[in-house]
Amino acid sequence: MLEKEEINYEKAVLVGIVTQNQSEEKLQEYLDELEFLTQTAGGEVVKRFTQKMDKPNPKTFVGTGKLEEIELYIKEHKIDTLIFDDELSPAQQKNLSRQLDCKVLDRTNLILDIFAQRAQTSYARTQVELAQFQYLLPRLTGMWTHLERQRGGIGMRGPGETEIETDRRIVRDRIALLKEKIRTIDRQMAVQRSNRGAMVRVALVGYTNVGKSTLMNALGKSEVFVENKLFATLDTTVRKVVIKNLPFLLSDTVGFIRKLPTQLVESFKSTLDEVREADLLLHVVDISHPEFEDHIESVNQILKDIKSDDKPTIMIFNKIDAYKADEFDEEDLMIERTSKHYSINEWKNTWMSKVGENNAVFISATEKDNFEELRHKVYEAVRQIHITRFPYNNFLYPEYTENDATEEQ
Ligand SMILES: Nc1nc2c(ncn2[C@@H]2O[C@H](COP(=O)(O)OP(=O)(O)OP(=O)(O)O)[C@@H](O)[C@H]2O)c(=O)[nH]1
Numbered sequence: 001m002l003e004k005e006e007i008n009y010e011k012a013v014l015v016g017i018v019t020q021n022q023s024e025e026k027l028q029e030y031l032d033e034l035e036f037l038t039q040t041a042g043g044e045v046v047k048r049f050t051q052k053m054d055k056p057n058p059k060t061f062v063g064t065g066k067l068e069e070i071e072l073y074i075k076e077h078k079i080d081t082l083i084f085d086d087e088l089s090p091a092q093q094k095n096l097s098r099q100l101d102c103k104v105l106d107r108t109n110l111i112l113d114i115f116a117q118r119a120q121t122s123y124a125r126t127q128v129e130l131a132q133f134q135y136l137l138p139r140l141t142g143m144w145t146h147l148e149r150q151r152g153g154i155g156m157r158g159p160g161e162t163e164i165e166t167d168r169r170i171v172r173d174r175i176a177l178l179k180e181k182i183r184t185i186d187r188q189m190a191v192q193r194s195n196r197g198a199m200v201r202v203a204l205v206g207y208t209n210v211g212k213s214t215l216m217n218a219l220g221k222s223e224v225f226v227e228n229k230l231f232a233t234l235d236t237t238v239r240k241v242v243i244k245n246l247p248f249l250l251s252d253t254v255g256f257i258r259k260l261p262t263q264l265v266e267s268f269k270s271t272l273d274e275v276r277e278a279d280l281l282l283h284v285v286d287i288s289h290p291e292f293e294d295h296i297e298s299v300n301q302i303l304k305d306i307k308s309d310d311k312p313t314i315m316i317f318n319k320i321d322a323y324k325a326d327e328f329d330e331e332d333l334m335i336e337r338t339s340k341h342y343s344i345n346e347w348k349n350t351w352m353s354k355v356g357e358n359n360a361v362f363i364s365a366t367e368k369d370n371f372e373e374l375r376h377k378v379y380e381a382v383r384q385i386h387i388t389r390f391p392y393n394n395f396l397y398p399e400y401t402e403n404d405a406t407e408e409q
């Protein structure tokens with residue numbers, strides 16, 4: 001739409017709440033992630049405000065006292081941006097913007113902003129633009145009043161209702177237009193996909209920043225943009241990969257994240273079609289991340305949402321080179337041994353018994369550790385799919401043997 005919001009090197013303050021279903025610890029994890037998102041968008045976090053409450057205040061999200069505290073801090077430290085971890089309702093956003101002398105964003109805003117910065121192709125840009133407009137539509141009133149106030153309009157009056165209505169109509173028209181544009185591209189992409197013929201289709205899925213593109217590069221010998229930032233990849237890349245004369249298509253897609261804005265899931269529908277139409281999923285996990293099990297759950301939830309949770313899946317636990325267990329002191333009776341103290345081997349046992357030995361593999365994509373095992377497992381899974389589809393082809397693809405593993409490609 002609308003240019004991406006410039007929030008480069010802005011001083012930002014984060015706000016989150018502790019509730020019955022969100023513990024203090026969970027909140028800090030979410031805020032860590034929000035801070036990473038803020039950095040990715042080009043901001044610098046200087047403070048976090050948290051509050052315990054049963055449920056968010058419907059008018060201002062946080063309570064009155066907390067809001068005053070935040071207001072004071074913003075004034076004193078010349079803060080540019082206030083970022084809430086949860087999605088604000090249009091009313092909350094309106095009230096907060098009125099009261100505070102800085103930009104008020106929420107997690108959805110921030111993710112949309114990063115997507116806008118990163119969208120490379122016209123298709124990705126169209127998808128992001130659609131998501132932005134859908135986010136904007138119910139918030140128009142508040143934004144206009146806010147603009148009026150900044151322009152120094154009389155009192156706090158917004159534009160007349162008619163003006164807001166006209167504006168809504170413009171936005172709605174634009175949304176319809178973008179949807180049409182996306183539908184056209186979707187049709188083209190569906191045709192392209194159907195032209196790919198009979199090759200087995202494999203999709204890399206996983207939380208953002210886990211190493212999907214790195215793995216794509218390592219397996220497919222291609223160059224896909226890799227970066228230690230969130231959402232490095234927005235567009236789907238598809239490569240033909242051959243493991244021991246067995247060819248298949250491998251696609252790299254947008255990473256998932258907790259509290260992924262629904263508008264985004266919807267507008268990235270066709271990017272996710274690649275996942276939906278895949279025969280096999282490679283679910284990549286960053287095992288060096290302290291919350292990797294949470295990430296697995298979020299990814300599984302999104303897979304469920306897009307009805308792709310019943311596909312054959314290999315869990316790829318990546319970054320074993322960076323994995324560090326918490327130290328455990330046997331002598332210390334106060335500390336109970338938990339999964340935080342697990343060695344990689346214990347994780348292996350846990351997950352292999354959970355999903356089956358053939359469906360989990362522990363690797364390092366950068367160090368290429370255990371790549372042989374990875375290739376083997378992917379080969380077998382692809383071969384299985386291939387021979388159920390083309391039984392007469394069975395003899396073409398013998399079982400994987402290690403000795404001639406290096407001659408492929
Ligand atoms: N230590 C370590 N770092 C890794 C490994 N694999 C990937 N990385 C790093 O993790 C970061 C993210 O890698 P990407 O490949 O961009 O991750 P992605 O899953 O494609 O991320 P998005 O596209 O943002 O969803 C980069 O800095 C990589 O260098 C690994 O095996 N070990």
Ligand SMILES: [Mg+2]
Nearest residue numbers: 212213232233
């Ligand atoms: Mg990527």
